Amino acid sequence: MNRDLSPAAEIGTPVSTGRPEVRLATPADAEGIVRLRSAYILPEPLSEEWIKRCTGELAPRLTPAGDARAFVIDAPDGSLASCALGLIHPVLPAPAYPKGLAARVHAVVTHPDLRRRGHARATVTALLDHLHAEHVTLFELHASVEAAPLYQELGFAGSPALMRMTRLENRDTRSERAGGPSWAPPEQYAETVMKMTGFACISFTNEEGHPLQLHSVYSSAHPWQLVGGTMEPGERPWQTAVRECQEETGITPTGPPRLLATVFGPPGAEWPYSTMGSIFDGGRLTAAQIHSITLDPDEHNEARVLPLAEWEALMPSRDFARLCLVMEARRTGGAAYFDGQDWETE
Template sequence: MAFPSDAEGIIALRSELMLSEPFDAMWTAVCSTQLARRLASGGDARAYVAEAPDGSLVSCALGLIHPLLPAPACPRGLAARVHTVATHPRYRRRGLARELLSALLDRLEADGATLFELHAAEEAAPLYRELGFAADPASMRMTRLRNAGRRSEEPTRPVLLPVEEYASTVPKSTGSAFVFFTDQHDRPVQLRATYSQVHPWQFPGGTMDHGERPWQTAQRECHEETGLAVEGPPHLLASVFGLPGGDWPYSTTGCVFDGGRLTDEQIRSIVLDPDEHDAVRVLPLKEWEPLMPAQDFARLDAVMTARLTGTAAYFDSWDWGK
């Protein structure tokens, strides 16, 4: 069970993992102060949390009790909204969300709530269904805007959810960008990863940082991983998409840019980051096939075909867990 002292950690998890735009310091302080009061004895908030060995919160389930007029579905006139269920990515797939949410629902029910509601993100919907929640087609959520009382002759438009709430319902995706090189004989150049036996051979590149555009990511990652500076203008070879899976909870969208043909001297000049790669290899396309998983080679083949034909590739089967 959570206590007022856990309020700041709960708000931090909500800000980092659930909001489309994390809270700044002022809003973090405001929300933490209010939640601490509401978690205190007599408050309307109930929460359960899990801690890492260092004492930091890694998972939480937060509910808020609110009064309604009594009805057969809520004879005591108390309903509960599941407000936040969040688990840090490093601690997912351990059953923490299920355990904490189950405890929260038991506590809310013990406190008299008999009507429960929530707004579920797509990836969390299966868990909520297992715990008894179901979509209600008769319900319609509406939001009253500040100027909603002003009469208008304009045609009625669909009511939009607040940005934060809508963002929690759409699939989450991470962006990445890569640079594809060949030697002067159109043989692909790849780096051997030290951190992945599943995907051993890779293009220079990686995940986008906040505020970066794909081409900026490709240039930065390429320079960090090889020491090579890639000049523009950018030439897109392929768009790569992958669905989430057991190895990663989000979908991925990547751009592969053409880095051109390297001379033998340029290939010899590559300086690897030993924390990420330990070898550079240049091979004809077909000789890469036995060294890579099928989906990795299919991506390499698509990118190479795009280079040779001048037509950008669309590769949408680089799914996680395969």
């Protein structure tokens, strides 16, 4: 490791960030970090064999001489509640990174039962500050849709040029030379297919059939939104829609689920993956139900109902076009398809 990578804090020493208490990870935290990443970030959890292998790889890298830095928050039961893991790598020097050091924020994850307590912000902030003290000045990460506003606040910006490829070293080409197909193991093939972020929403109206929208506190590009959000690992679309509705409004949809629309968006400047979403019919709410909506102040600050035509002046044209298709599907009993949810200019 480059001699400029002298640690700014002793490993295992708590960092004073108020509540919650954040500390620099030790090699003993490697398994906990790997298990959090496996359970709540990866599309499919790792097997115990791969958890052991990843733990053995990460542990020595979490030493002062290693190239990994992580900050963690302990859960009450002694496990890890949250972590932010960064991997340092050398680059050619430039005025913006004179020491030739960059870091990739490899994993930021909080146990679902302990979210919405500021853990992610606390661990990522501690990690960035620590890496900067080690002369790292170039930072990279892949952000989920729900986490993007946090990273933007911390100074990250999107790049439309992001591309990715997995090229394995020991590819078996014998069947290709013989003129037949080459079959890769499922985990290898999975690395080659398109990556996509899923989301699910609920469409409500009042008793007059006017659509309900929530006003965002974090997105100026999409100020008015349907009730819903990003799918979590292991969830099905309807489960996501119900969970997000409970979190954002306090209402629990009873179903059965009726699909109103499927929404697709290609990758772009703000998000490196395609997005695919399901919008379900939530039915009509009474005035009393609308009045009783309890908003999450970290996400929305107003629930409003207006006739469809009056929404056009309050949202981007693509958002309004999507809302029109959803309302038409409600009216006809059919289902709509919308593929204009682009990220390129948002």
